[in-house]
Amino acid sequence: MSDNPARQPTIFIPHGGGPCFFMDWTWGPPDTWHPTQRFLETLQDSLPTTPSALLVISGHWEEAGFTAGAVEKPDLIFDYSGSPPHTYELTWPAPGDPELAARVAKMLREAGLPAGLSQTRGCDHGVFVPLKVAFPDARIPVVPLSLDRGLDPELHLQAGRALAHLRDEGVLIVASGMSFHNLRAYLRPETSEPAAAFDAWLTSAVESPAPQRNEMLRYWQNAPFASFAHPRPEHLIPLMIAAGAGGNAPGKRVFRDEPMGAAISAFRFDG
Template sequence: MSEAVPLSANPQRQPAIFLPHGGGPCFFMDWTWGPADTWHATQRFLESVAASLPAPPKALLVISGHWEEPAFTASAAAKPELIFDYSGFPPHTYRLTWPAPGDPALAERVVGLLRKSGLPAAASFNRGYDHGVFVPLKVAFPKADIPVVTLSLNLSLDPALHIAAGRAIAPLRDEGVLIIASGMSFHNLRVYLHPETPERARAFDTWLTAAVESPAPERDASLSKWREAPFAAYAHPREEHLMPLMVAAGAGGVAPGKRVFSGAKISAYRFDG
């Protein structure tokens, strides 16, 4: 029997990353909603992701805040189409392309890992890439040459359940699969430009960063009780854009996570443990 390779010696081990996917097709417009530089810094961060990885990923597993199902559901289509699930934007943003292939075998493995951990899981053979997937990844991986599987949230939006799902799929990182949690650390568009929002967003972000940068037991306990954070309901009137972070944290290992980007009200986090 061969000895197990230490995780630190595995050159293909990928991190789990929670990244902001912006507002609609914001990175592909001549104007942006909000202050002029609202999304420019986020775009520059997304453009830096690929070069920051230990090796080119063999596949991407993307958890999008724009897909919810009664059971965790993996997309198993071989050639997923784009889902233009935004409205009111310029016509050219509905003609964007990003023809990354699917990976039915990886989708099957994802479902198997979740079920092995006792979690409800299913596969979808017709799900495409919603804008929480193709908009940020068209920036981060413009060649669209890496296979992609998307994973839904569970309709319960239970943070502990999503952390458990992350733990279940964590072995994929050692197989060269980059786990990307696509959401927003602050997601209350109705108050985005209100004068009191920056201070409240910073308070929530400070709490969230402290939670993420704690060792796994403390991190999981804090994130499971995220509603107790300062201005939690203000930052997330509904929590679907925060739940992908729970999956990334669950998949992130025992070491503390790290904030790798901080922009206007939003942050990105990376787990290399």
């Protein structure tokens, strides 16, 4: 733990499905995503102080190398389909922070990692949908950061380590994904048990001492039901950045639910 009152944790959050917090969900009961919404609504009050900025890694943005969005007024990217018309008119006018974006890219390059800037990238739904719930006043500057499209766990752990110092400046590093992301498996009775087994393994990994945690996450594909939980890992890989920046203390599961019959969790690192 740090005695710096401005130091922020890092956190991995589930961002739900599409604009799920702003519509009556049709893939199950209307309250399917209410527990996740309530968790996100408590996020801001759980922080040591108001963040100076939000650095958000979304499972919906991949580039050849890490890319930080350097836009002063980022647009919203409505990258979902088949949702009610009003969900394409949502607003969340958080300002960007081009200076921070440039620093993020520089820090990554200085660590020997591929990194650059985008002068056009806005906030996809992995960014604005959960953060509209968590930070509804949209006053804190936000910088979206892409995944590297190779989706290598070790590369993303390294990226987290390279960016960890930003926490001491009050930057909240938010990894936005899903700890279970197999769209074909939702709402099937046979999904519950393997999803719970993977979630239990992932929680054990996160809550282990940092060297063991990083080793387990580096080889997450060896976890029980790993390929079932993540046929493609883009929604899990943001966790690697949060863990890499998470310090030496064990992380902690801070939320768990089973929407649509599959266990999902949120994790926080205060080390």
